[in-house]
Amino acid sequence: xxxxxxxxxxxAAVCVACGxxxxxxxxxxxARDWAAGCLGCHQPAGGTIPRLHGQSRDELxxxxxxxxxxxxxxxxxxxxxxxxxxxxxxxxxxxFATAQAR
Amino acid sequence: xxNRTRRRIVAAVGLAPFAALTGCAMRRTNVARAxxxxxxxxxxxxxxxxxxxxxxxxxxxxxxxxxxxxxxSCPLSNLVLGGTKSLADITRSYEPLTRHGVRVxxxxxxxxxxxxxxxxLARGGDLPYDRLILxxxxxxxxxxxxxxxxxxxxxxxxxxWQAGPQTAALRRQLEAMRDGGVFAISIPRxxxxxxxxxxxxxxxxxxxxxxxxxxxxxxxxDGNEExxxxxALFTKAWSEDYKGIVExxxxxxxxxxxxxxxxxxxxxxxxxxxDVLNIIPPHGAxxxxxxxxxxxxxxxxxxxxxxxxxxKKVPRIHVLGDAIQVAPLMPKSGHMANQHGKVAAxxxxxxxAGQPPNPEPVLNNTxxxxxxxxxxVHVASVHQYDAKQQTYLTVPGSGGLSAAKNARxxxxxxxxxxxxxxxxxx
Numbered sequence: 057x058x059x060x061x062x063x064x065x066x067x068a069a070v071c072v073a074c075g076x077x078x079x080x081x082x083x084x085x086x087a088r089d090w091a092a093g094c095l096g097c098h099q100p101a102g103g104t105i106p107r108l109h110g111q112s113r114d115e116l117x118x119x120x121x122x123x124x125x126x127x128x129x130x131x132x133x134x135x136x137x138x139x140x141x142x143x144x145x146x147x148x149x150x151x152f153a154t155a156q157a158r
Numbered sequence: 159x160x161n162r163t164r165r166r167i168v169a170a171v172g173l174a175p176f177a178a179l180t181g182c183a184m185r186r187t188n189v190a191r192a193x194x195x196x197x198x199x200x201x202x203x204x205x206x207x208x209x210x211x212x213x214x215x216x217x218x219x220x221x222x223x224x225x226x227x228x229x230x231s232c233p234l235s236n237l238v239l240g241g242t243k244s245l246a247d248i249t250r251s252y253e254p255l256t257r258h259g260v261r262v263x264x265x266x267x268x269x270x271x272x273x274x275x276x277x278x279l280a281r282g283g284d285l286p287y288d289r290l291i292l293x294x295x296x297x298x299x300x301x302x303x304x305x306x307x308x309x310x311x312x313x314x315x316x317x318x319w320q321a322g323p324q325t326a327a328l329r330r331q332l333e334a335m336r337d338g339g340v341f342a343i344s345i346p347r348x349x350x351x352x353x354x355x356x357x358x359x360x361x362x363x364x365x366x367x368x369x370x371x372x373x374x375x376x377x378x379x380d381g382n383e384e385x386x387x388x389x390a391l392f393t394k395a396w397s398e399d400y401k402g403i404v405e406x407x408x409x410x411x412x413x414x415x416x417x418x419x420x421x422x423x424x425x426x427x428x429x430x431x432x433d434v435l436n437i438i439p440p441h442g443a444x445x446x447x448x449x450x451x452x453x454x455x456x457x458x459x460x461x462x463x464x465x466x467x468x469x470k471k472v473p474r475i476h477v478l479g480d481a482i483q484v485a486p487l488m489p490k491s492g493h494m495a496n497q498h499g500k501v502a503a504x505x506x507x508x509x510x511a512g513q514p515p516n517p518e519p520v521l522n523n524t525x526x527x528x529x530x531x532x533x534x535v536h537v538a539s540v541h542q543y544d545a546k547q548q549t550y551l552t553v554p555g556s557g558g559l560s561a562a563k564n565a566r567x568x569x570x571x572x573x574x575x576x577x578x579x580x581x582x583x584x
Binding site for chain 1: 209213493496497500501504508516518519520521522524536538539540541542552553555556557558560566567569570572573574576577578580581
């Protein structure tokens, strides 16, 4: 499985400056922050608005792209998905794949 | 939310800089917790408090100062005016937040001592802070409308632009109004809290009138030159669903109200006499922002560094939600305040740890408006941080509106509320 594209160079840069643990934490924080933006609607309890927690990274990223590219219909999500970069989609999907409900 | 190994790494990373900051030893028991104080438990502040506690863990002590005993949502409050929801339906306890590590103090923040980094509480006592997050919502400029500042006028013309007793008061007036009466709503100049809110309110009151007082009218007196949000969708609702009930008048800049005559007067437009007159007065950042000295634009809004939501004027104070000077096309909405809260929470923790903030924050907005009791429409947008312009810009081609009102989005709107209340309060 490939790593989210943009995390690699950032991780490497921080690694030089601060040491490995900081790099790990920083990379994680960025995905965490982006994923947090989804939680206002997508809570782990799920319901009318589907839960994202625990979906596989590839499955979630594929759904995100299908909404973005007009291959999957919807209401809000096709419009929102168009605002995210590929790197953000991959990072968000990876975060939810390992996320547990708080 | 993360595996145990990673949690340990993050905890270690979090602790080391705090130790450096406070001069304490590395051992956890000797490390002083950083104090983060949040003022205002609305969509922005409650979210920020929850996420600072969640992400900061043992390294921070989070205190939320909130005036009211319970949270009452502005989103969905127009359904209370329409009569299909009760205030209880849109009220939530702060108690769950305390189980997520937030100390909730029910008091009013009376003043901020920027030099000593303390928040003074109205009932006495100080809260020291390393970082202060202000999510003060709005306060009204009653004195900018002649005749509106008196107790009598304020009781007679409820704004209901902060949900709670004001909402109940306006609903009572609508229930008491005679059939054949006129409900008029006055909208201040943009930017104001919740751009589509007044138009949704007009729809909800019209929905109620159709059923309970069918000879009555709704008059929208807009201080702006056109409908400010979801224009095509609202205009269609007024000409189809509420034909003959709703009338829209642009360019009605309110200058004076006459309580005795129940009349509104404007810069140019004709006087309006109404049975129920709902005045949304001009407003700006909540009062505590003034005390903290963070209001920088037009004596009204607070400029922030959009990477961190730290005030451009006063260091260590972050400002969120409706109180800020917004980026282009950024609405003053509850959903947006929730998004601000998370970016600010991450930035506050990064700053306390001596680390740079996430350089690429992204915000989204989703806002549902109810046309009828069941059918809703949405507006959505994505706002990416632009490092060159140091602001958020909407992504070309993203975002948009519903094609038409529909019941499915009515369900989504209610689900959205349940989700975001759980997100902010636990």
